[in-house]
Amino acid sequence: MSLKHVNAVVIGGGAGGGIVAKELAEAGLSVVLLDRGKWFTPFDDRKDDLRNQRTCVLGNSFGPDEQRNPRVYVDPQGRDHVVPSNHWGYSNNAACVGGGTLSYGAMAWRFLEKDFRLRSTYGTLPGSTLDDWPISYSDLEPYYEKAEWEIGVSGDDSNNIFRAPRKRPLPMPPLSPNREHQILKPAAESLGLHPFDIPMLRNSIPYNGRGACMRCRWCVGFACEVNAKCGTQNTVIPTALATGNCDLRSECIAKEILSNERGRATGVAYFDADGHLQEQTADLVVVSCAAIESARLLLNSKTHLFPNGLGNRYDWVGRNLQGHAYTGAVGLFEQETYDDLGPGASIALCDFNHGNPGFIGGGLLANEFIRLPYQFARLRGAGVPQWGAAHKEFMRRYYRRNISVMGPVQEMPVFESRVQVDPNVKDHWGIPVARLSGHRHDNDLLGTKFLSSKAELWLKEAGATQTIAFGATSRDGPSGGQHQAGTCRMGNDPQTSVVDKFCRIHDVDNLYVIDGSVHVTNGGFNPVLTIMAIAYYASENLVKSWKGTHARS
Amino acid sequence: MSGACGRNQTPWRFFTLYEARTLAALSDQIIPPDQDAGASWAGVVIYVDRQLCGPFENLQTIYRRGLAGVDESSRTLYGNVFADLDSNQQIELMHRLEQGRAPGAVWQSASSAEFFSYVVDHTMQGFYGDPRHGGNREGLSWKMLGLPYPPIRGRLRKDTPGTRSG
Numbered sequence: 001m002s003l004k005h006v007n008a009v010v011i012g013g014g015a016g017g018g019i020v021a022k023e024l025a026e027a028g029l030s031v032v033l034l035d036r037g038k039w040f041t042p043f044d045d046r047k048d049d050l051r052n053q054r055t056c057v058l059g060n061s062f063g064p065d066e067q068r069n070p071r072v073y074v075d076p077q078g079r080d081h082v083v084p085s086n087h088w089g090y091s092n093n094a095a096c097v098g099g100g101t102l103s104y105g106a107m108a109w110r111f112l113e114k115d116f117r118l119r120s121t122y123g124t125l126p127g128s129t130l131d132d133w134p135i136s137y138s139d140l141e142p143y144y145e146k147a148e149w150e151i152g153v154s155g156d157d158s159n160n161i162f163r164a165p166r167k168r169p170l171p172m173p174p175l176s177p178n179r180e181h182q183i184l185k186p187a188a189e190s191l192g193l194h195p196f197d198i199p200m201l202r203n204s205i206p207y208n209g210r211g212a213c214m215r216c217r218w219c220v221g222f223a224c225e226v227n228a229k230c231g232t233q234n235t236v237i238p239t240a241l242a243t244g245n246c247d248l249r250s251e252c253i254a255k256e257i258l259s260n261e262r263g264r265a266t267g268v269a270y271f272d273a274d275g276h277l278q279e280q281t282a283d284l285v286v287v288s289c290a291a292i293e294s295a296r297l298l299l300n301s302k303t304h305l306f307p308n309g310l311g312n313r314y315d316w317v318g319r320n321l322q323g324h325a326y327t328g329a330v331g332l333f334e335q336e337t338y339d340d341l342g343p344g345a346s347i348a349l350c351d352f353n354h355g356n357p358g359f360i361g362g363g364l365l366a367n368e369f370i371r372l373p374y375q376f377a378r379l380r381g382a383g384v385p386q387w388g389a390a391h392k393e394f395m396r397r398y399y400r401r402n403i404s405v406m407g408p409v410q411e412m413p414v415f416e417s418r419v420q421v422d423p424n425v426k427d428h429w430g431i432p433v434a435r436l437s438g439h440r441h442d443n444d445l446l447g448t449k450f451l452s453s454k455a456e457l458w459l460k461e462a463g464a465t466q467t468i469a470f471g472a473t474s475r476d477g478p479s480g481g482q483h484q485a486g487t488c489r490m491g492n493d494p495q496t497s498v499v500d501k502f503c504r505i506h507d508v509d510n511l512y513v514i515d516g517s518v519h520v521t522n523g524g525f526n527p528v529l530t531i532m533a534i535a536y537y538a539s540e541n542l543v544k545s546w547k548g549t550h551a552r553s
Numbered sequence: 554m555s556g557a558c559g560r561n562q563t564p565w566r567f568f569t570l571y572e573a574r575t576l577a578a579l580s581d582q583i584i585p586p587d588q589d590a591g592a593s594w595a596g597v598v599i600y601v602d603r604q605l606c607g608p609f610e611n612l613q614t615i616y617r618r619g620l621a622g623v624d625e626s627s628r629t630l631y632g633n634v635f636a637d638l639d640s641n642q643q644i645e646l647m648h649r650l651e652q653g654r655a656p657g658a659v660w661q662s663a664s665s666a667e668f669f670s671y672v673v674d675h676t677m678q679g680f681y682g683d684p685r686h687g688g689n690r691e692g693l694s695w696k697m698l699g700l701p702y703p704p705i706r707g708r709l710r711k712d713t714p715g716t717r718s719g
Binding site for chain 1: 678681701
């Protein structure tokens, strides 16, 4: 029995897809929302510090499972490695309803105005496809606001003199500062910097029918036990379902996007939770699988009109894979810095996002989420013991006397950093897997070195007796990971981009990509609020243009 | 190789008694007992044994060969198996393993450094990780670090006004 035709099928219920499903359902469209994962609760792998989306030594808690979902990672020597989802080369985010928003640290950043026009600001960069976005910060401003109020953001960036203009304040005040924050704040000020409370997609007060954060130490990588962390699975997806217009189907693996001989998308073929192949036809298809899986799905959707994958006429699908180059330093202190007050990350600086000497871009610096014992036990650096009596003493002495300051340095997009589909390796469902290869840009290393030295400076000013810098020291390998972006770039020119400024595939006017894939560049910030803003912005346009054109498949 | 799990003649799912003893001795140098208990008391061997029949199944050969290699190196250098060496000898041998300088035929076709890094990493997991996986007995490492155990999941805390920044 074939499935009932709907107006829209949204593939992926994460930061982008969850919002699109709800906006379309509220506008009266019939929507099927597919997600390849389950709808997890916080009681799955509850507070398991060895099995979560941040520390996955015993596997991931929120998907994808290691047995059925390999990828291929190509090392700098060109050798293929078939890797499971908890391997560092896999570049995982999550696979579940809510996507990364179920278990993220939930930092909620608006990009800065310059982040949308790096090329105009800094010039072209040899070896990089650096370019401006076809939209500006002011195009997205109302949608950042919508995300902040509808999903729910707490914080206070009024002291951030670098911030882009906002019309409306954040709906919730910041959580009270922890001891690390109270130590770091005066140090930043005496260095002439501008510290402020990190905006977070986390309830600091009761909001949207859910309670406030209980300040536990298991945040990033875990689902919130009191439902205070705001994701799409506890906001827009339930709203979408409540309209009666949206059908959520979990544990459904998209195989390929279907299209007709006129080059229009007609729906998606997918394996349901029982492993049966289904075809869901729709007037609109929205791809929201995150940068790696969205590119993979398009590349696996080959027809004689699109022999290299849907929307891939010019070989830009899967290109410019980027994430962030994390950098920073750990400071060791004589005084106690630990008060067991989560989530830990609390105070940030944007003094080094732009205008740094000798390189393009930069990134924010902030104190880090609470380091659980095993994480801290694996700290590496000059003079840090790795095992033995000295290591045990190091742990006893410094576990409650360390602060980590770090930040996501903006990476320069590299054309060779790419997602392809592997010619040989297939997943459990017989679908060719993502193949990751490439390298990063020298500019990133200048950025990481500079920002880690600033982190050390801040920590020393705060009283650290020793600092241990960390961050990338080589360009090897593509980036990606939990901040993956860039593979279906937004642009005005169909020959050097994949989607237009409204996230519509250039060649296929009823096919959209609405997730981090469309980012031209990825800011010096965790990208999720920008993904959410783009989802609201693109959905609004989708709904407007939908009202003019009812289904003719 | 998963047929190696589940034998009922030893308390271990995977390890032989000799292997368990060797791993206990290695782990007790990685996290030695002092005023706080060490790795073997904490159950690190239980942790590793259990995971080798689960998420670490693909490491069974590495452990089997590695633990045999440790004893081979030990006999070559000191005329005794690893667990019977004195502490200084054990530490010296472990540095050699870590640096790929340990003697023995096993290490011609296997990396001692790779094996050693697994043992260190797994010892840390088994000592500092959640007790539900077989290690960190009674939450001893968390108590050692000054963390509440059983874990207090958040708390009611009265926010004092004026402590906000900005």
